[in-house]
Amino acid sequence: MANARISARATAGALGWVSLAASWAVLADDPRGWLERMERALATRNYQGTFVHEQDGQTETLTIVHRVSGNEIAERIASLDGSGREVIRHNGELTAYFPDQRVVLVESGPKEGLLLTELLRLDTAASDMYRLSEERPTRVSGRAAHVVAVVPLDDLRYGYRVWIDDASAMPLKTQLRSSEGRVVEQLVFTELSLHARIADAAFLPAVVARDYRWLRHAAPTTVTDSQMPAGRWEAAGLPHGFHLTANSTQLLAGAGKAVTHLVFSDGLASVSVFVEPEPRRTPLPPGVPAPATMTNVGSSSALQTEVNGHKVTAIGEVPPATVRAIAGSLREGLGPPGRVAGGTRR
Amino acid sequence: MNQDERASQLSAMFDGELPAAECELLSRRLARDEQLRAVWSRYSVIGAALRAEPVAQVRPDFARRVSAALAGGSARTRVRRGRVLRGAALGGAVAAGVAGMAILLLRNGLPQHDEALTAYVPTVHRLALPAAAAVTRPATARGSAEQVSYVVPPAGSVNNLAMPAVLAEYVVAHSEVSSPLARRSLIAALIASESVQPTPALPFNVTAPDTAPVNGAAQADGQR
Numbered sequence: 001m002a003n004a005r006i007s008a009r010a011t012a013g014a015l016g017w018v019s020l021a022a023s024w025a026v027l028a029d030d031p032r033g034w035l036e037r038m039e040r041a042l043a044t045r046n047y048q049g050t051f052v053h054e055q056d057g058q059t060e061t062l063t064i065v066h067r068v069s070g071n072e073i074a075e076r077i078a079s080l081d082g083s084g085r086e087v088i089r090h091n092g093e094l095t096a097y098f099p100d101q102r103v104v105l106v107e108s109g110p111k112e113g114l115l116l117t118e119l120l121r122l123d124t125a126a127s128d129m130y131r132l133s134e135e136r137p138t139r140v141s142g143r144a145a146h147v148v149a150v151v152p153l154d155d156l157r158y159g160y161r162v163w164i165d166d167a168s169a170m171p172l173k174t175q176l177r178s179s180e181g182r183v184v185e186q187l188v189f190t191e192l193s194l195h196a197r198i199a200d201a202a203f204l205p206a207v208v209a210r211d212y213r214w215l216r217h218a219a220p221t222t223v224t225d226s227q228m229p230a231g232r233w234e235a236a237g238l239p240h241g242f243h244l245t246a247n248s249t250q251l252l253a254g255a256g257k258a259v260t261h262l263v264f265s266d267g268l269a270s271v272s273v274f275v276e277p278e279p280r281r282t283p284l285p286p287g288v289p290a291p292a293t294m295t296n297v298g299s300s301s302a303l304q305t306e307v308n309g310h311k312v313t314a315i316g317e318v319p320p321a322t323v324r325a326i327a328g329s330l331r332e333g334l335g336p337p338g339r340v341a342g343g344t345r346r
Numbered sequence: 347m348n349q350d351e352r353a354s355q356l357s358a359m360f361d362g363e364l365p366a367a368e369c370e371l372l373s374r375r376l377a378r379d380e381q382l383r384a385v386w387s388r389y390s391v392i393g394a395a396l397r398a399e400p401v402a403q404v405r406p407d408f409a410r411r412v413s414a415a416l417a418g419g420s421a422r423t424r425v426r427r428g429r430v431l432r433g434a435a436l437g438g439a440v441a442a443g444v445a446g447m448a449i450l451l452l453r454n455g456l457p458q459h460d461e462a463l464t465a466y467v468p469t470v471h472r473l474a475l476p477a478a479a480a481v482t483r484p485a486t487a488r489g490s491a492e493q494v495s496y497v498v499p500p501a502g503s504v505n506n507l508a509m510p511a512v513l514a515e516y517v518v519a520h521s522e523v524s525s526p527l528a529r530r531s532l533i534a535a536l537i538a539s540e541s542v543q544p545t546p547a548l549p550f551n552v553t554a555p556d557t558a559p560v561n562g563a564a565q566a567d568g569q570r
Contacts (some may be wrong), residue, residue, distance in 0.1 A: 296533020
Protein backbone atom coordinates (compact mmCIF):
# COMPACT_ATOMS: atom_id res chain seq x y z
CA MET A 1 0.00 0.00 0.00
CA ALA A 2 2.96 2.26 -0.49
CA ASN A 3 1.05 4.36 -2.94
CA ALA A 4 -2.08 4.56 -0.92
CA ARG A 5 -3.72 7.93 -1.02
CA ILE A 6 -6.84 8.75 0.84
CA SER A 7 -8.34 12.12 0.19
CA ALA A 8 -11.48 13.40 1.73
CA ARG A 9 -12.07 16.09 -0.82
CA ALA A 10 -13.48 19.49 -0.28
CA THR A 11 -16.65 18.25 -1.86
CA ALA A 12 -17.24 16.34 1.29
CA GLY A 13 -17.98 19.62 2.98
CA ALA A 14 -21.10 19.90 0.92
CA LEU A 15 -22.38 16.80 2.61
CA GLY A 16 -22.79 18.70 5.80
CA TRP A 17 -20.23 17.19 8.04
CA VAL A 18 -21.10 19.67 10.72
CA SER A 19 -24.66 18.47 10.98
CA LEU A 20 -23.48 14.92 10.61
CA ALA A 21 -21.06 15.39 13.46
CA ALA A 22 -23.86 16.77 15.53
CA SER A 23 -25.93 13.68 14.91
CA TRP A 24 -22.97 11.52 15.77
CA ALA A 25 -22.78 13.21 19.11
CA VAL A 26 -25.60 10.97 20.25
CA LEU A 27 -23.58 7.91 19.39
CA ALA A 28 -21.40 6.48 22.06
CA ASP A 29 -17.69 6.69 21.61
CA ASP A 30 -17.33 2.97 21.95
CA PRO A 31 -16.99 0.10 19.47
CA ARG A 32 -20.71 -0.12 18.87
CA GLY A 33 -20.92 3.63 18.37
CA TRP A 34 -18.18 3.53 15.76
CA LEU A 35 -19.81 0.65 13.96
CA GLU A 36 -23.03 2.62 13.85
CA ARG A 37 -21.20 5.66 12.50
CA MET A 38 -19.69 3.48 9.82
CA GLU A 39 -23.08 2.02 9.01
CA ARG A 40 -24.51 5.48 8.67
CA ALA A 41 -21.61 6.61 6.49
CA LEU A 42 -22.00 3.65 4.18
CA ALA A 43 -25.72 4.24 3.94
CA THR A 44 -25.56 7.96 3.26
CA ARG A 45 -22.30 8.89 1.55
CA ASN A 46 -21.47 9.29 -2.09
CA TYR A 47 -17.97 8.07 -2.65
CA GLN A 48 -15.59 6.57 -5.10
CA GLY A 49 -12.31 4.88 -4.66
CA THR A 50 -9.98 2.04 -5.35
CA PHE A 51 -9.58 -0.90 -3.07
CA VAL A 52 -7.52 -4.03 -2.99
CA HIS A 53 -9.19 -7.34 -2.32
CA GLU A 54 -6.90 -10.03 -0.90
CA GLN A 55 -7.91 -13.58 -0.25
CA ASP A 56 -6.04 -16.84 -0.32
CA GLY A 57 -2.90 -15.13 -1.55
CA GLN A 58 -4.73 -13.64 -4.51
CA THR A 59 -4.88 -9.90 -4.92
CA GLU A 60 -7.28 -7.96 -7.10
CA THR A 61 -7.56 -4.22 -7.48
CA LEU A 62 -11.08 -2.92 -7.88
CA THR A 63 -12.68 0.43 -8.35
CA ILE A 64 -15.92 1.43 -6.69
CA VAL A 65 -18.30 4.32 -7.14
CA HIS A 66 -21.26 4.55 -4.79
CA ARG A 67 -24.14 7.01 -4.75
CA VAL A 68 -27.11 7.33 -2.45
CA SER A 69 -30.03 9.29 -3.81
CA GLY A 70 -33.15 9.15 -1.71
CA ASN A 71 -33.90 5.48 -1.31
CA GLU A 72 -31.92 4.45 -4.33
CA ILE A 73 -28.40 3.16 -4.18
CA ALA A 74 -26.32 3.22 -7.33
CA GLU A 75 -23.02 1.42 -7.31
CA ARG A 76 -20.42 0.22 -9.74
CA ILE A 77 -17.64 -2.14 -8.72
CA ALA A 78 -15.23 -3.14 -11.43
CA SER A 79 -12.01 -5.04 -11.73
CA LEU A 80 -8.93 -3.09 -12.67
CA ASP A 81 -7.08 -6.32 -13.27
CA GLY A 82 -7.60 -9.39 -15.28
CA SER A 83 -11.08 -10.43 -16.09
CA GLY A 84 -12.69 -7.04 -16.57
CA ARG A 85 -15.73 -8.16 -14.66
CA GLU A 86 -17.96 -5.52 -13.16
CA VAL A 87 -21.15 -5.34 -11.19
CA ILE A 88 -23.46 -2.36 -11.45
CA ARG A 89 -26.49 -1.54 -9.36
CA HIS A 90 -28.52 1.17 -11.00
CA ASN A 91 -32.09 1.95 -11.89
CA GLY A 92 -33.50 -0.89 -9.86
CA GLU A 93 -31.33 -3.56 -11.42
CA LEU A 94 -28.18 -5.35 -10.45
CA THR A 95 -26.18 -6.22 -13.54
CA ALA A 96 -23.08 -8.38 -13.48
CA TYR A 97 -20.84 -8.31 -16.55
CA PHE A 98 -18.53 -11.24 -17.22
CA PRO A 99 -16.46 -10.23 -20.27
CA ASP A 100 -14.31 -13.31 -19.77
CA GLN A 101 -17.44 -15.39 -20.14
CA ARG A 102 -19.32 -13.10 -22.52
CA VAL A 103 -22.24 -13.36 -20.13
CA VAL A 104 -24.32 -10.70 -18.42
CA LEU A 105 -26.56 -11.44 -15.45
CA VAL A 106 -29.39 -9.07 -14.65
CA GLU A 107 -31.22 -9.19 -11.35
CA SER A 108 -34.22 -7.00 -10.84
CA GLY A 109 -34.28 -5.63 -7.38
CA PRO A 110 -34.16 -4.74 -4.71
CA LYS A 111 -36.17 -7.55 -3.29
CA GLU A 112 -38.77 -6.07 -1.05
CA GLY A 113 -38.39 -7.22 2.50
CA LEU A 114 -35.06 -8.86 1.90
CA LEU A 115 -32.64 -6.06 1.26
CA LEU A 116 -31.09 -5.34 4.59
CA THR A 117 -30.10 -1.83 5.41
CA GLU A 118 -28.52 -2.50 8.73
CA LEU A 119 -24.90 -3.31 8.85
CA LEU A 120 -24.50 -4.97 12.16
CA ARG A 121 -27.64 -5.98 13.93
CA LEU A 122 -25.75 -6.98 16.98
CA ASP A 123 -28.56 -7.11 19.43
CA THR A 124 -28.56 -8.82 22.77
CA ALA A 125 -28.98 -12.24 21.22
CA ALA A 126 -25.95 -11.68 19.01
CA SER A 127 -23.82 -11.05 22.07
CA ASP A 128 -23.83 -14.81 22.56
CA MET A 129 -22.06 -15.17 19.26
CA TYR A 130 -19.79 -12.14 19.01
CA ARG A 131 -17.76 -9.91 21.28
CA LEU A 132 -17.11 -6.29 20.40
CA SER A 133 -13.91 -4.53 21.29
CA GLU A 134 -11.93 -1.51 20.22
CA GLU A 135 -8.23 -1.69 19.74
CA ARG A 136 -5.66 1.05 19.93
CA PRO A 137 -6.30 3.78 17.34
CA THR A 138 -3.89 3.72 14.46
CA ARG A 139 -3.40 5.16 11.04
CA VAL A 140 -4.28 3.73 7.67
CA SER A 141 -2.75 5.37 4.65
CA GLY A 142 -1.98 8.41 6.71
CA ARG A 143 -5.50 8.73 8.11
CA ALA A 144 -6.37 8.44 11.79
CA ALA A 145 -8.49 5.35 12.26
CA HIS A 146 -10.41 3.58 14.99
CA VAL A 147 -9.99 -0.17 15.00
CA VAL A 148 -13.05 -2.15 15.97
CA ALA A 149 -13.00 -5.91 16.33
CA VAL A 150 -16.05 -8.13 16.11
CA VAL A 151 -14.77 -11.40 17.50
CA PRO A 152 -16.73 -14.62 16.98
CA LEU A 153 -17.13 -16.75 20.08
CA ASP A 154 -17.16 -20.05 18.20
CA ASP A 155 -15.98 -21.46 14.91
CA LEU A 156 -19.39 -21.36 13.22
CA ARG A 157 -18.90 -17.80 12.02
CA TYR A 158 -16.29 -15.27 11.03
CA GLY A 159 -15.47 -12.03 12.73
CA TYR A 160 -14.45 -8.63 11.44
CA ARG A 161 -11.74 -6.17 12.18
CA VAL A 162 -12.53 -2.78 10.73
CA TRP A 163 -10.34 0.32 10.50
CA ILE A 164 -12.79 3.23 10.55
CA ASP A 165 -11.73 6.67 9.39
CA ASP A 166 -11.92 9.08 12.29
CA ALA A 167 -13.11 11.99 10.14
CA SER A 168 -15.60 10.35 7.81
CA ALA A 169 -16.40 7.05 9.56
CA MET A 170 -15.79 5.26 6.28
CA PRO A 171 -14.19 1.83 6.56
CA LEU A 172 -10.66 2.18 5.23
CA LYS A 173 -9.67 -1.38 5.80
CA THR A 174 -11.69 -4.48 6.60
CA GLN A 175 -10.54 -7.92 7.56
CA LEU A 176 -12.65 -11.01 7.82
CA ARG A 177 -11.15 -13.26 10.47
CA SER A 178 -11.68 -16.77 11.63
CA SER A 179 -12.36 -17.56 15.27
CA GLU A 180 -8.64 -18.33 15.63
CA GLY A 181 -7.74 -14.89 14.37
CA ARG A 182 -6.61 -15.96 10.93
CA VAL A 183 -7.22 -13.33 8.28
CA VAL A 184 -9.57 -14.93 5.78
CA GLU A 185 -10.03 -11.91 3.56
CA GLN A 186 -8.94 -8.30 3.48
CA LEU A 187 -10.20 -5.20 1.70
CA VAL A 188 -8.07 -2.06 1.81
CA PHE A 189 -8.87 1.26 0.19
CA THR A 190 -5.92 2.85 -1.54
CA GLU A 191 -7.95 5.79 -2.77
CA LEU A 192 -11.19 7.10 -1.40
CA SER A 193 -12.95 10.37 -2.04
CA LEU A 194 -16.33 11.68 -0.95
CA HIS A 195 -18.53 13.62 -3.31
CA ALA A 196 -21.57 15.81 -3.11
CA ARG A 197 -22.85 14.49 -6.41
CA ILE A 198 -21.95 11.72 -8.77
CA ALA A 199 -23.24 11.74 -12.31
CA ASP A 200 -25.20 8.88 -13.84
CA ALA A 201 -22.39 8.38 -16.33
CA ALA A 202 -20.29 6.92 -13.53
CA PHE A 203 -22.55 3.89 -13.50
CA LEU A 204 -22.17 2.92 -17.11
CA PRO A 205 -20.26 -0.27 -17.85
CA ALA A 206 -16.84 -0.03 -19.43
CA VAL A 207 -17.53 -3.04 -21.54
CA VAL A 208 -19.67 -3.20 -24.64
CA ALA A 209 -21.81 -6.23 -24.09
CA ARG A 210 -24.30 -6.05 -26.88
CA ASP A 211 -23.30 -9.39 -28.28
CA TYR A 212 -22.95 -11.11 -24.94
CA ARG A 213 -25.38 -13.67 -23.66
CA TRP A 214 -27.81 -11.82 -21.43
CA LEU A 215 -29.40 -13.81 -18.65
CA ARG A 216 -32.33 -12.16 -16.99
CA HIS A 217 -35.65 -13.33 -15.77
CA ALA A 218 -38.77 -12.10 -17.37
CA ALA A 219 -39.31 -9.93 -14.30
CA PRO A 220 -42.82 -11.00 -13.40
CA THR A 221 -44.00 -9.23 -10.30
CA THR A 222 -45.60 -12.38 -8.98
CA VAL A 223 -44.73 -16.00 -9.23
CA THR A 224 -47.52 -18.14 -10.54
CA ASP A 225 -48.66 -21.30 -8.83
CA SER A 226 -47.23 -23.42 -11.60
CA GLN A 227 -43.83 -21.85 -10.97
CA MET A 228 -43.90 -22.45 -7.27
CA PRO A 229 -41.48 -25.11 -6.10
CA ALA A 230 -43.30 -27.95 -4.54
CA GLY A 231 -43.30 -28.30 -0.82
CA ARG A 232 -42.71 -26.02 2.11
CA TRP A 233 -39.24 -25.88 3.44
CA GLU A 234 -38.11 -25.54 6.99
CA ALA A 235 -34.99 -26.08 8.99
CA ALA A 236 -34.62 -28.36 11.93
CA GLY A 237 -31.55 -28.11 14.11
CA LEU A 238 -29.86 -25.01 12.78
CA PRO A 239 -26.34 -24.13 13.93
CA HIS A 240 -26.28 -22.16 17.17
CA GLY A 241 -27.49 -18.59 16.79
CA PHE A 242 -28.92 -18.90 13.29
CA HIS A 243 -32.59 -18.43 12.61
CA LEU A 244 -34.78 -18.00 9.56
CA THR A 245 -35.13 -14.33 8.70
CA ALA A 246 -36.72 -14.44 5.25
CA ASN A 247 -38.57 -16.88 3.05
CA SER A 248 -39.59 -15.94 -0.46
CA THR A 249 -40.10 -17.36 -3.90
CA GLN A 250 -38.30 -15.64 -6.70
CA LEU A 251 -36.92 -16.02 -10.17
CA LEU A 252 -33.20 -15.87 -10.67
CA ALA A 253 -31.58 -14.46 -13.75
CA GLY A 254 -31.38 -17.11 -16.40
CA ALA A 255 -32.94 -19.77 -14.22
CA GLY A 256 -36.28 -19.81 -15.95
CA LYS A 257 -37.96 -21.29 -12.95
CA ALA A 258 -38.93 -20.12 -9.52
CA VAL A 259 -36.77 -20.96 -6.55
CA THR A 260 -37.48 -20.79 -2.87
CA HIS A 261 -35.04 -18.42 -1.21
CA LEU A 262 -34.56 -18.91 2.51
CA VAL A 263 -32.31 -16.59 4.50
CA PHE A 264 -30.76 -17.59 7.79
CA SER A 265 -28.89 -15.11 9.94
CA ASP A 266 -27.21 -14.88 13.32
CA GLY A 267 -27.61 -11.12 13.36
CA LEU A 268 -24.41 -10.47 11.45
CA ALA A 269 -23.63 -13.27 9.05
CA SER A 270 -26.25 -14.55 6.66
CA VAL A 271 -26.70 -17.70 4.64
CA SER A 272 -29.02 -17.99 1.67
CA VAL A 273 -30.52 -21.32 0.74
CA PHE A 274 -32.08 -21.69 -2.69
CA VAL A 275 -34.34 -24.67 -3.32
CA GLU A 276 -35.60 -25.62 -6.75
CA PRO A 277 -37.19 -28.77 -8.12
CA GLU A 278 -34.71 -30.86 -10.03
CA PRO A 279 -35.29 -34.59 -9.79
CA ARG A 280 -32.12 -36.56 -10.29
CA ARG A 281 -31.87 -38.90 -13.23
CA THR A 282 -31.02 -41.90 -11.13
CA PRO A 283 -32.64 -42.22 -7.72
CA LEU A 284 -30.23 -42.56 -4.84
CA PRO A 285 -30.27 -45.93 -3.10
CA PRO A 286 -31.97 -45.77 0.27
CA GLY A 287 -29.72 -44.49 3.02
CA VAL A 288 -27.15 -43.00 0.67
CA PRO A 289 -26.58 -39.34 1.30
CA ALA A 290 -26.78 -36.98 -1.63
CA PRO A 291 -23.50 -35.77 -3.10
CA ALA A 292 -22.49 -32.25 -2.32
CA THR A 293 -20.24 -29.76 -4.06
CA MET A 294 -18.53 -27.08 -2.03
CA THR A 295 -17.17 -24.00 -3.78
CA ASN A 296 -15.44 -20.99 -2.31
CA VAL A 297 -16.54 -17.60 -3.54
CA GLY A 298 -14.00 -15.39 -1.89
CA SER A 299 -14.51 -15.87 1.80
CA SER A 300 -18.03 -17.16 1.27
CA SER A 301 -18.85 -20.80 0.97
CA ALA A 302 -21.31 -22.25 -1.49
CA LEU A 303 -22.69 -25.75 -1.25
CA GLN A 304 -24.75 -27.42 -3.94
CA THR A 305 -26.51 -30.62 -3.09
CA GLU A 306 -29.94 -32.16 -3.33
CA VAL A 307 -32.66 -32.82 -0.87
CA ASN A 308 -35.71 -34.92 -1.67
CA GLY A 309 -35.49 -34.40 -5.40
CA HIS A 310 -34.69 -30.73 -5.15
CA LYS A 311 -31.52 -28.91 -6.01
CA VAL A 312 -30.32 -27.01 -2.96
CA THR A 313 -27.74 -24.24 -3.16
CA ALA A 314 -26.57 -22.72 0.12
CA ILE A 315 -24.21 -19.78 0.20
CA GLY A 316 -23.04 -17.47 2.93
CA GLU A 317 -20.15 -15.53 4.40
CA VAL A 318 -19.51 -18.20 7.01
CA PRO A 319 -17.13 -21.17 7.28
CA PRO A 320 -17.92 -24.12 4.99
CA ALA A 321 -19.01 -26.29 7.92
CA THR A 322 -21.73 -23.80 8.81
CA VAL A 323 -23.08 -23.71 5.28
CA ARG A 324 -23.06 -27.47 5.25
CA ALA A 325 -24.84 -27.62 8.59
CA ILE A 326 -27.55 -25.23 7.47
CA ALA A 327 -28.10 -27.11 4.23
CA GLY A 328 -28.21 -30.30 6.25
CA SER A 329 -30.93 -28.93 8.49
CA LEU A 330 -33.39 -28.48 5.63
CA ARG A 331 -36.50 -30.55 5.49
CA GLU A 332 -39.49 -30.44 3.23
CA GLY A 333 -42.80 -29.85 4.93
CA LEU A 334 -43.63 -32.52 7.46
CA GLY A 335 -41.77 -35.21 5.62
CA PRO A 336 -38.50 -36.76 6.63
CA PRO A 337 -35.51 -34.45 6.70
CA GLY A 338 -33.35 -34.58 3.62
CA ARG A 339 -29.94 -36.07 4.09
CA VAL A 340 -27.03 -34.02 2.99
CA ALA A 341 -23.61 -35.48 2.70
CA GLY A 342 -21.56 -34.29 5.60
CA GLY A 343 -24.46 -32.36 7.00
CA THR A 344 -24.13 -31.49 10.65
CA ARG A 345 -27.12 -31.18 12.83
CA ARG A 346 -27.02 -29.45 16.11
CA MET B 347 1.98 -11.90 -12.35
CA ASN B 348 4.48 -9.61 -10.73
CA GLN B 349 5.67 -6.27 -11.99
CA ASP B 350 8.79 -7.62 -13.60
CA GLU B 351 6.85 -10.22 -15.51
CA ARG B 352 4.36 -7.64 -16.65
CA ALA B 353 7.14 -5.31 -17.72
CA SER B 354 8.65 -8.10 -19.68
CA GLN B 355 5.33 -8.88 -21.28
CA LEU B 356 4.81 -5.25 -22.16
CA SER B 357 8.17 -4.92 -23.81
CA ALA B 358 7.61 -8.13 -25.68
CA MET B 359 4.39 -6.71 -27.00
CA PHE B 360 6.19 -3.59 -28.10
CA ASP B 361 8.67 -5.74 -29.83
CA GLY B 362 5.97 -7.69 -31.56
CA GLU B 363 7.11 -10.85 -29.93
CA LEU B 364 4.15 -11.52 -27.72
CA PRO B 365 1.79 -14.30 -28.80
CA ALA B 366 -1.57 -13.11 -30.05
CA ALA B 367 -3.48 -14.52 -27.09
CA GLU B 368 -1.25 -12.72 -24.63
CA CYS B 369 -1.53 -9.54 -26.66
CA GLU B 370 -5.24 -9.71 -26.23
CA LEU B 371 -4.98 -10.15 -22.48
CA LEU B 372 -2.41 -7.42 -22.13
CA SER B 373 -4.51 -5.07 -24.23
CA ARG B 374 -7.42 -5.76 -21.95
CA ARG B 375 -5.28 -5.01 -18.94
CA LEU B 376 -3.96 -1.85 -20.53
CA ALA B 377 -7.48 -0.66 -21.08
CA ARG B 378 -8.09 -0.95 -17.36
CA ASP B 379 -4.78 -0.61 -15.60
CA GLU B 380 -3.96 3.01 -14.99
CA GLN B 381 -0.37 2.31 -14.16
CA LEU B 382 0.24 0.43 -17.34
CA ARG B 383 -1.51 3.09 -19.35
CA ALA B 384 0.70 5.69 -17.75
CA VAL B 385 3.71 3.81 -18.96
CA TRP B 386 2.35 3.69 -22.44
CA SER B 387 1.60 7.34 -22.28
CA ARG B 388 5.05 8.26 -21.10
CA TYR B 389 6.60 6.93 -24.14
CA SER B 390 3.89 7.86 -26.54
CA VAL B 391 4.10 4.67 -28.33
CA ILE B 392 0.57 3.45 -28.29
CA GLY B 393 -0.73 5.33 -31.22
CA ALA B 394 1.96 4.39 -33.60
CA ALA B 395 1.91 0.83 -32.50
CA LEU B 396 -1.79 0.39 -33.02
CA ARG B 397 -1.86 2.31 -36.23
CA ALA B 398 0.46 -0.26 -37.60
CA GLU B 399 2.21 2.39 -39.56
CA PRO B 400 5.45 1.57 -41.16
CA VAL B 401 8.03 2.34 -38.71
CA ALA B 402 11.43 2.78 -37.77
CA GLN B 403 13.05 0.34 -35.54
CA VAL B 404 12.29 0.21 -31.93
CA ARG B 405 15.10 1.71 -30.03
CA PRO B 406 17.28 -0.89 -28.51
CA ASP B 407 16.88 0.45 -24.99
CA PHE B 408 13.14 0.59 -25.18
CA ALA B 409 12.41 -2.49 -23.16
CA ARG B 410 14.78 -1.31 -20.48
CA ARG B 411 13.04 2.03 -20.26
CA VAL B 412 9.65 0.39 -20.04
CA SER B 413 10.90 -1.81 -17.26
CA ALA B 414 12.30 1.20 -15.47
CA ALA B 415 9.02 3.03 -15.81
CA LEU B 416 7.09 0.11 -14.43
CA ALA B 417 9.49 -0.06 -11.55
CA GLY B 418 8.91 3.60 -10.85
CA GLY B 419 12.13 4.71 -12.46
CA SER B 420 12.60 8.13 -13.90
CA ALA B 421 13.57 7.28 -17.40
CA ARG B 422 11.70 9.67 -19.62
CA THR B 423 11.93 10.89 -23.06
CA ARG B 424 11.23 14.38 -24.23
CA VAL B 425 8.74 14.64 -26.96
CA ARG B 426 6.73 16.96 -28.99
CA ARG B 427 3.28 17.51 -27.66
CA GLY B 428 1.71 17.16 -31.05
CA ARG B 429 2.59 13.56 -31.14
CA VAL B 430 1.00 12.94 -27.82
CA LEU B 431 -2.22 14.46 -28.88
CA ARG B 432 -2.22 12.60 -32.11
CA GLY B 433 -1.59 9.36 -30.33
CA ALA B 434 -4.40 9.99 -27.92
CA ALA B 435 -6.84 10.45 -30.72
CA LEU B 436 -6.28 7.07 -32.15
CA GLY B 437 -8.75 4.30 -32.06
CA GLY B 438 -8.19 0.76 -31.00
CA ALA B 439 -8.35 -1.13 -27.80
CA VAL B 440 -5.34 0.24 -26.05
CA ALA B 441 -5.44 3.75 -27.38
CA ALA B 442 -8.76 4.28 -25.73
CA GLY B 443 -7.04 4.11 -22.40
CA VAL B 444 -5.00 7.09 -23.41
CA ALA B 445 -7.99 9.19 -24.28
CA GLY B 446 -8.87 9.61 -20.66
CA MET B 447 -5.30 9.85 -19.53
CA ALA B 448 -5.27 13.52 -18.67
CA ILE B 449 -7.99 12.94 -16.12
CA LEU B 450 -6.38 9.84 -14.77
CA LEU B 451 -3.00 11.49 -14.51
CA LEU B 452 -4.38 14.40 -12.62
CA ARG B 453 -6.14 12.13 -10.23
CA ASN B 454 -3.12 10.03 -9.61
CA GLY B 455 -0.66 12.82 -9.43
CA LEU B 456 1.32 11.37 -12.26
CA PRO B 457 3.09 13.64 -14.68
CA GLN B 458 0.72 15.69 -16.75
CA HIS B 459 1.02 15.58 -20.45
CA ASP B 460 2.52 19.02 -20.49
CA GLU B 461 5.46 17.57 -18.81
CA ALA B 462 5.82 15.20 -21.28
CA LEU B 463 6.80 12.82 -22.94
CA THR B 464 6.45 12.18 -26.33
CA ALA B 465 9.30 11.57 -27.83
CA TYR B 466 9.82 9.28 -30.18
CA VAL B 467 7.38 7.38 -32.03
CA PRO B 468 8.56 3.95 -32.36
CA THR B 469 7.11 2.01 -34.82
CA VAL B 470 5.66 -0.52 -35.66
CA HIS B 471 5.52 -3.92 -35.58
CA ARG B 472 2.02 -4.78 -36.41
CA LEU B 473 0.58 -6.11 -33.22
CA ALA B 474 -1.32 -9.30 -33.32
CA LEU B 475 -4.32 -7.78 -31.67
CA PRO B 476 -7.61 -9.37 -32.56
CA ALA B 477 -8.88 -6.33 -34.35
CA ALA B 478 -12.22 -7.87 -35.12
CA ALA B 479 -12.87 -8.37 -31.47
CA ALA B 480 -11.83 -4.93 -30.36
CA VAL B 481 -14.86 -3.02 -29.29
CA THR B 482 -15.00 0.64 -28.58
CA ARG B 483 -17.86 2.06 -26.67
CA PRO B 484 -19.81 4.72 -28.46
CA ALA B 485 -18.45 8.15 -27.70
CA THR B 486 -21.79 9.17 -26.36
CA ALA B 487 -21.59 6.75 -23.50
CA ARG B 488 -19.32 8.78 -21.28
CA GLY B 489 -18.15 11.43 -23.59
CA SER B 490 -15.34 11.10 -26.00
CA ALA B 491 -12.82 12.31 -23.46
CA GLU B 492 -13.28 9.18 -21.44
CA GLN B 493 -14.04 6.77 -24.14
CA VAL B 494 -13.16 3.31 -23.05
CA SER B 495 -12.37 0.40 -25.21
CA TYR B 496 -12.37 -3.18 -24.42
CA VAL B 497 -11.14 -6.22 -26.16
CA VAL B 498 -13.59 -9.00 -25.80
CA PRO B 499 -12.83 -12.65 -26.21
CA PRO B 500 -13.38 -13.92 -29.70
CA ALA B 501 -16.97 -14.86 -30.33
CA GLY B 502 -16.12 -18.48 -30.80
CA SER B 503 -14.85 -18.97 -27.27
CA VAL B 504 -18.15 -18.95 -25.54
CA ASN B 505 -18.85 -22.58 -25.10
CA ASN B 506 -18.54 -23.39 -21.45
CA LEU B 507 -19.66 -20.06 -20.17
CA ALA B 508 -23.10 -20.73 -18.91
CA MET B 509 -22.16 -22.82 -15.91
CA PRO B 510 -20.05 -20.26 -14.09
CA ALA B 511 -22.94 -17.89 -14.40
CA VAL B 512 -25.17 -20.47 -12.81
CA LEU B 513 -23.41 -20.15 -9.48
CA ALA B 514 -22.91 -16.46 -10.02
CA GLU B 515 -26.64 -15.88 -10.07
CA TYR B 516 -26.90 -17.30 -6.57
CA VAL B 517 -24.02 -15.13 -5.42
CA VAL B 518 -25.72 -12.07 -6.84
CA ALA B 519 -29.04 -13.00 -5.26
CA HIS B 520 -27.41 -13.67 -1.90
CA SER B 521 -25.57 -10.36 -2.01
CA GLU B 522 -28.97 -8.69 -1.94
CA VAL B 523 -29.65 -10.03 1.53
CA SER B 524 -26.18 -9.62 3.01
CA SER B 525 -24.96 -6.83 5.22
CA PRO B 526 -23.20 -4.01 3.34
CA LEU B 527 -19.72 -5.17 4.30
CA ALA B 528 -20.45 -8.74 3.35
CA ARG B 529 -22.15 -7.58 0.16
CA ARG B 530 -19.08 -5.67 -0.94
CA SER B 531 -16.93 -8.64 -0.13
CA LEU B 532 -19.18 -10.95 -2.12
CA ILE B 533 -19.25 -8.69 -5.16
CA ALA B 534 -15.50 -8.23 -4.99
CA ALA B 535 -15.06 -11.98 -4.82
CA LEU B 536 -17.44 -12.50 -7.70
CA ILE B 537 -15.43 -10.06 -9.75
CA ALA B 538 -12.01 -11.17 -8.62
CA SER B 539 -12.52 -14.88 -8.43
CA GLU B 540 -12.45 -16.54 -11.76
CA SER B 541 -12.97 -19.70 -9.77
CA VAL B 542 -16.66 -18.98 -9.54
CA GLN B 543 -16.93 -21.98 -11.74
CA PRO B 544 -18.24 -24.81 -9.64
CA THR B 545 -18.27 -27.71 -11.99
CA PRO B 546 -18.59 -26.14 -15.40
CA ALA B 547 -18.28 -29.32 -17.37
CA LEU B 548 -20.40 -31.49 -15.16
CA PRO B 549 -24.13 -31.75 -14.76
CA PHE B 550 -25.51 -31.05 -11.35
CA ASN B 551 -25.86 -34.66 -10.34
CA VAL B 552 -22.16 -35.32 -10.57
CA THR B 553 -19.81 -34.34 -7.80
CA ALA B 554 -16.46 -32.82 -8.55
CA PRO B 555 -13.48 -34.80 -7.29
CA ASP B 556 -12.37 -32.20 -4.79
CA THR B 557 -15.69 -31.98 -3.06
CA ALA B 558 -15.78 -35.12 -1.06
CA PRO B 559 -18.37 -34.96 1.66
CA VAL B 560 -17.21 -34.71 5.20
CA ASN B 561 -18.36 -38.13 6.21
CA GLY B 562 -16.97 -39.72 3.11
CA ALA B 563 -20.17 -41.60 2.51
CA ALA B 564 -21.32 -39.86 -0.60
CA GLN B 565 -19.86 -40.49 -3.99
CA ALA B 566 -20.39 -38.98 -7.34
CA ASP B 567 -23.09 -40.65 -9.36
CA GLY B 568 -20.71 -42.25 -11.71
CA GLN B 569 -18.56 -43.64 -8.94
CA ARG B 570 -21.08 -45.68 -7.16
